[in-house]
Amino acid sequence: MFCACLDYNLYMNADYMNNKFDVIVVGGGHAGCEAVLACAKLGLKVLLCTLNVDNIALQPCNPAVGGPAKSTLVREIDALGGIMGEVTDATYLQMKMLNSSKGPAVRALRAQSDKREYSHFMRNILESNDNIFIKQCCITELKVENDQIVGAVDEFGVEYSSRAIVLTTGTSLEGKIFIGLRSYSAGRLGEKAAIGLSDSLHKLGIETKKLKTGTPARIDKRTIDYSKMIIQPGDEELNFFSFKPDRPIRKTYPCYLTKTNELTHKIIRDNLDKSPMYQGLIHGVGPRYCPSIEDKIVRFASNPSHHIFIEPEGLGTYETYIQGFSTSLPIDVQIQMIRSLPGLEKAHMVKPAYAVEYDYVPAIQTTHSLMSKKIKGLFFGGQINGTSGYEEAAAQGLIAGINAFNYLNGSEMLELSRSSSYIGTLIDDLVTKDIQDPYRMLTSRSEYRLLLRQDNADARLTPIGHKVGLVDDIQYGRFIQKQQAIETESKRLETLKISATEEVNSILAKYDQHLERGIRAAELLKRPGVDYKILKELDSETKELNIPRDVYEQVDVIIKYDGYLKRQEEQVAQAGKLEKFKIPEDIDYNKIDHISSETKDKLSKIRPKDLAQASRIGGIKPADISVLMVMLDKHKV
Numbered sequence: 262m263f264c265a266c267l268d269y270n271l272y273m274n275a276d277y278m279n280n281k282f283d284v285i286v287v288g289g290g291h292a293g294c295e296a297v298l299a300c301a302k303l304g305l306k307v308l309l310c311t312l313n314v315d316n317i318a319l320q321p322c323n324p325a326v327g328g329p330a331k332s333t334l335v336r337e338i339d340a341l342g343g344i345m346g347e348v349t350d351a352t353y354l355q356m357k358m359l360n361s362s363k364g365p366a367v368r369a370l371r372a373q374s375d376k377r378e379y380s381h382f383m384r385n386i387l388e389s390n391d392n393i394f395i396k397q398c399c400i401t402e403l404k405v406e407n408d409q410i411v412g413a414v415d416e417f418g419v420e421y422s423s424r425a426i427v428l429t430t431g432t433s434l435e436g437k438i439f440i441g442l443r444s445y446s447a448g449r450l451g452e453k454a455a456i457g458l459s460d461s462l463h464k465l466g467i468e469t470k471k472l473k474t475g476t477p478a479r480i481d482k483r484t485i486d487y488s489k490m491i492i493q494p495g496d497e498e499l500n501f502f503s504f505k506p507d508r509p510i511r512k513t514y515p516c517y518l519t520k521t522n523e524l525t526h527k528i529i530r531d532n533l534d535k536s537p538m539y540q541g542l543i544h545g546v547g548p549r550y551c552p553s554i555e556d557k558i559v560r561f562a563s564n565p566s567h568h569i570f571i572e573p574e575g576l577g578t579y580e581t582y583i584q585g586f587s588t589s590l591p592i593d594v595q596i597q598m599i600r601s602l603p604g605l606e607k608a609h610m611v612k613p614a615y616a617v618e619y620d621y622v623p624a625i626q627t628t629h630s631l632m633s634k635k636i637k638g639l640f641f642g643g644q645i646n647g648t649s650g651y652e653e654a655a656a657q658g659l660i661a662g663i664n665a666f667n668y669l670n671g672s673e674m675l676e677l678s679r680s681s682s683y684i685g686t687l688i689d690d691l692v693t694k695d696i697q698d699p700y701r702m703l704t705s706r707s708e709y710r711l712l713l714r715q716d717n718a719d720a721r722l723t724p725i726g727h728k729v730g731l732v733d734d735i736q737y738g739r740f741i742q743k744q745q746a747i748e749t750e751s752k753r754l755e756t757l758k759i760s761a762t763e764e765v766n767s768i769l770a771k772y773d774q775h776l777e778r779g780i781r782a783a784e785l786l787k788r789p790g791v792d793y794k795i796l797k798e799l800d801s802e803t804k805e806l807n808i809p810r811d812v813y814e815q816v817d818v819i820i821k822y823d824g825y826l827k828r829q830e831e832q833v834a835q836a837g838k839l840e841k842f843k844i845p846e847d848i849d850y851n852k853i854d855h856i857s858s859e860t861k862d863k864l865s866k867i868r869p870k871d872l873a874q875a876s877r878i879g880g881i882k883p884a885d886i887s888v889l890m891v892m893l894d895k896h897k898v
């Protein structure tokens with residue numbers, strides 16, 4: 262654990278005594294933590310304002326990090342010098358590589374987290390940084406002069422000044438919790454809503470809309486009969502999120518699987534008239550890929566049963582999470598529903614399930630740097646941009662934090678391309694498409710998912726993290742060494758010959774393989790079912806080299822998928838052609854002939870930075886792009 266050894270002299274005569282900071286980060290959730298740490302590590306004095314300091318980096322929904330597409334985000338955050346991967350690696354209850362038998366583009370690491378430990382660990386890291394000042398308060402107003410942010414005001418009228426502010430307010434803005442037909446003002450269970458800031462944004466000409474999300478009930482572990490459930494252990498051979506070495510190996514704990522049944526479905530159907538969703542009390546749209554259990558029962562009416570995972574929330578608590586059972590039905594109905602599940606017949610509910618409706622700021626009002634198009638120095642990151650999920654939030658918080666630094670420093674903004682990362686894809690989608698439901702990262706959102714894998718996030722982004730200043734020289738040195746080792750080993754396997762001896766064939770027979778004649782090791786690796794571990798069995802030199810796992814796994818992927826990777830690289834080069842057509846910021850689309858007024862409206866609202874982004878805006882036709890291309894080519898705009 263980190264020790265907060267503060268040097269009092271550092272704090273003498275400091276601006277913080279006059280409430281002056283370089284940056285203010287509003288919100289201590291996953292986005293806020295990355296933003297505040299990035300700024301602080303880059304040398305800025307940062308004020309972190311949050312509604313409850315005991316809830317820093319809280320996981321208000323599932324106690325887990327990673328999973329499909331999200332694991333790639335966490336690795337990308339780590340490669341850029343963010344913190345989420347390290348905190349997850351330090352506080353896991355279980356690690357599991359999902360889709361391990363499938364291709365590398367869809368393999369996904371998932372950690373079951375110790376929720377409280379995660380939060381404490383993160384808070385400790387923040388408190389150990391002399392540049393970070395934490396304050397429990399609710400920011401209600403932003404101060405702006407000549408379209409430049411100059412500060413913020415809290416609920417008690419205390420003013421703070423800074424020329425960059427990052428808003429990461431999660432589900433708190435005008436948040437309203439629903440349980441059955443009852444509702445009350447709150448951002449999440451046990452935490453008040455942030456009232457006032459939305460109005461302040463409206464006065465600045467920034468639009469907000471409503472979304473909703475929900476979470477399942479928590480039950481007391483001592484009242485669960487696990488013998489009626491199927492145990493779900495984690496992996497024995499552990500993988501981690503951070504590319505940094507050396508972390509403590511922890512004891513791991515299982516999850517359990519149970520299922521809904523006809524009785525559960527009947528209880529839900531019989532009580533739909535008590536659902537705030539079905540009674541039209543909630544207007545915000547919920548997460549399409551994470552529906553409530555009542556949504557699942559209604560939408561997939563022919564499905565007789567749904568998987569429900571029972572997950573521990575931490576070692577220091579009996580609280581247990583019921584994954585897949587999010588609902589906003591009344592508490593008495595929730596108890597009946599829970600007790601209809603095998604193993605939960607006597608369950609005691611510690612916390613009820615609920616839905617929350619909140620304001621978000623559609624991200625088409627920001628640029629790829631996550632800075633507001635209207636107000637200079639005002640950045641947005643996380644759920645406030647219309648996303649859902651800790652990893653999505655952390656990724657945006659990191660970019661917003663880095664760019665708050667770049668803005669103050671007069672440096673070029675960090676805008677990641679779609680072909681560089683899922684982070685780039687996520688942000689491009691947010692600022693380009695008018696998102697209507699909470700956006701969650703999915704592998705299918707990327708056109709380059711073979712190139713954007715969790716295993717090569719370091720190769721894609723560590724040089725950028727080092728250039729930005731968040732990846733230190735030691736980690737960068739390790740990265741360079743690893744890349745050199747991958748190259749050396751790949752080259753060696755191009756020339757290494759595996760002979761078709763009896764001994765070789767008897768080993769290969771175990772894997773349904775056979776050699777008629779000698780073959781280069783790289784060629785053999787391309788065969789389905791053959792991997793580097795098998796090569797080690799076949800060739801004593803390969804075994805003796807004892808190449809580290811992270812290196813040989815990369816070699817394996819690079820050789821095996823060589824053809825596909827090259828094809829995708831060509832695709833990136835093709836897309837790059839449109840990216841070269843930069844669109845002037847002050848372009849007047851109304852003066853362009855031959856495009857419809859609907860297209861003009863969309864382009865004027867989103868103001869794409871180049872033709873590639875313009876082509877991704879929903880409803881923009883290839884013919885419109887051709888017109889724009891001709892105009893840009895002839896400099897007629």
Ligand SMILES: Cc1cc2nc3c(=O)[nH]c(=O)nc-3n(C[C@H](O)[C@H](O)[C@H](O)COP(=O)(O)OP(=O)(O)OC[C@H]3O[C@@H](n4cnc5c(N)ncnc54)[C@H](O)[C@@H]3O)c2cc1C
Pocket residue numbers: 287288289290291292293310311312313316317319320321322323398399400401429430431432433434448449455456458474475476548551615616617642643644645648649650651654655
């Ligand atoms: C009920 C519920 C259900 C969810 N369900 C899912 C799910 O199914 N799947 C999923 O992936 N994600 C889910 N999430 C979302 C997930 O929790 C968030 O996506 C993630 O935590 C967002 O991170 P964030 O940093 O943007 O915001 P948060 O983690 O919410 O943090 C926001 C922070 O801002 C602070 N804050 C807000 N306003 C102010 C203000 N004016 N002044 C000072 N501080 C302020 C708050 O105190 C809080 O610390 C759910 C969240 C909730 C609450």
